[in-house]
Amino acid sequence: MDSEQDITIKNWDGTWTYHPRVKARPESVEDLVEIVTDPVRFPSPVRPAGSMHSTARMNGDDEGGTMVDMTAMNRILHFTDDTVTVEAGVTHGDLAKALKARGLQPYITTEIGNTTLAAFACAATKDSSFPGEYGQVSSYVVGIRYVDPNGEIKEITEANDPQEMQLFRTSYGMFGLIFEVTIKVRPTQALEVRHYGLSIDEFRKFLPVYKARGHAVMYYIYPYARRVVVELRKQHPDRKPTSRLRWQYRNKFWKQWAPAVATWIDTNIKSKKWRTKAHDTFFYVQRQLMVRLMRYNHSWPHAQIITYPRKPKVFYLFSMWSFRETDFFDILERYCDFCIAYEKGTGFRCNLPSVGYVISRDCEALFSYTWEGPGMSIDPASTGGREWEEFLHAYNDFCSEHGGTPLFNQTPFLTREMARHSFGARLQKFAAARAERDPKERFLDQHFRDLLS
Structure with missing residues (x-):
């Protein structure tokens, strides 16, 4: 297997930098056994890596250890x-x-x-x-x-x-x-998709109807306008999927065009007043395009998948917290207040719409973010930068205070206290199970050691 010594590697968006003592690229199970059983050549912690697309720190300590690139x-x-x-x-x-x-x-x-x-x-x-x-x-x-x-x-x-x-x-x-x-x-089942522009009150009113009619519900949040665009999906096993073209345009828009326009606005419009107007106008255009154009009757479900370049010119970054469905709409109102107040106090606003999902209760994984019941998420999005990261610290505080549940791999800058507050006894149960299975901490890096301790 290939290996490299003392290298520097970043995750896909450059947020996290790693300096593993060894980076190994195994090609067989025998290679993996060799890595795990030879702590001299492959020092701890041993951390796997795939596409490195997580927005949180996942793949090892700042210095030392072994990164295992599984992509071969x-x-x-x-x-x-x-x-x-x-x-x-x-x-x-x-x-x-x-x-x-x-x-x-x-x-x-x-x-x-x-x-x-x-x-x-x-x-x-x-x-x-x-x-x-x-x-x-x-x-x-x-x-x-x-x-x-x-x-x-x-x-x-x-x-x-x-x-x-x-x-x-x-x-x-x-x-x-x-x-x-x-x-x-x-x-394969054909997928029907519709988008509707709503106020928050209208969304609160119609959600039970959408669920009763068998729709999966995703939504785009525009906190500065206090509006959402709801994406309704419905499966049709009796139809043959035939269309994919509009998905291709939609994927290109969110992967490249929308981040590029948002970045151009922030870079070239120096006046805060006119920059805000430009973002508001672009958000309005987004809502109109989704409602008017993004309609599919029998599309391929596979076509919605977006493959991002390893070193993109522009970024679509996000973070995610989930909230109990019963409390969600009050929290959504407060989230809009939070974003507006944060912009007023710091001058920063998220230059891409937040997104969210309606998620069923799921106890199949111990750290499920809908362990206690159905949930709805709020995922701020941005093209990145130092001010975005500062915003996420404040957003984490907001979510923790409002009873949110994070995702360890998709919620950057979590603290030990936030993890404890969200997961409670589940965190203790997992920490005990981990210590029992790996008492020598072969796979435990400092990031998870801090969260689990």
């Missing part, structure tokens, strides 16, 4: 009628293409195509839930093979050990190096 193990191994088994480094986008060719689709077609299946298996994801289904990809992972801290090859399945699977689904690589994942799939 990227074979799709075999299919059954309702599952597929893949190696750890297979990306969501590549798997979706292979499934589409066989008339299949994932249960959760989340948007980021760069994410690897090993990350899906042991980290949090986000998407709106269809009635009776989950919103996290890991909930549909039914089997895992991994190398444990002793270098032994282990296997767990949902059928044989559901409690261990519950722990693994949000273990973030702290139980071992996952090299094989089995996930449930299903026949």
Whole structure:
């Protein structure tokens, strides 16, 4: 296997910088065993890495340790009628293409195509839930093979050990190096999509109707206008999917065009008054385009996946907290107040719309953000920068104070106190399970040591 010594590597957006003593790129299970069992050549902590698309710190300590790049193990191994088994480094986008060719689709077609299946298996994801289904990809992972801290090859399945699977689904690589994942799939269903522009009060009124009619609900939040654009999705197993063109334009818009326009406004309009007017106008145009143009009757669900470049010229960055559905609309009103007050006090505003998802209750993973009941999220978005990171610190305080639940991999700048406040006894349960399985802390870096201690 390839390896490098004492290198510097950044995550995809440059927020986090790592300086591993060794970066290894295994190509086989035997390579993984060699890494785990040789702490001299491959010093602790040993942390796996995939596309490095997480917005939070995931892949090791500031100095030292071993980063294990899993992307060379990227074979799709075999299919059954309702599952597929893949190696750890297979990306969501590549798997979706292979499934589409066989008339299949994932249960959760989340948007980021760069994410690897090993990350899906042991980290949090986000998407709106269809009635009776989950919103996290890991909930549909039914089997895992991994190398444990002793270098032994282990296997767990949902059928044989559901409690261990519950722990693994949000273990973030702290139980071992996952090299094989089995996930449930299903026949492809045509997707109907509609967008509606609403006030917050209208959204509060119509949400029960949307859910009763069998829609999955995503939404774009425009806090400075106190409005939302609701995206309603409905599956049609009796229809044949035929369209994908509008998804392609939509993906290009959010991946490139919208961040580019927002960046241009911030860079070239020096007057705060006119810069604010320009952003408000661009937000208005966004809402009109979605409502008027983004309508599909029988689209391919695979087409909504966005694959981002490794070193993009412009960024679409986000953070995520989830809130109980019963409290959400009052919190959404306060979030708008928070954003407006923060801009008034600091001059900074998020230059992309916030997004959010309606997510069913899910207890399949220990750190599920809808453990206590159905939830709705608020995900601020921006093109990044120092002021954006300062905003996220304040936003984390706001969410923690309002009973929110974070995602360890998609909520940057969390503190130990926030983790304790959100997860309580679940954090203690996981910390004890981790210490039992890896007492020598082979896979534990300083970031998670701080959060779990």
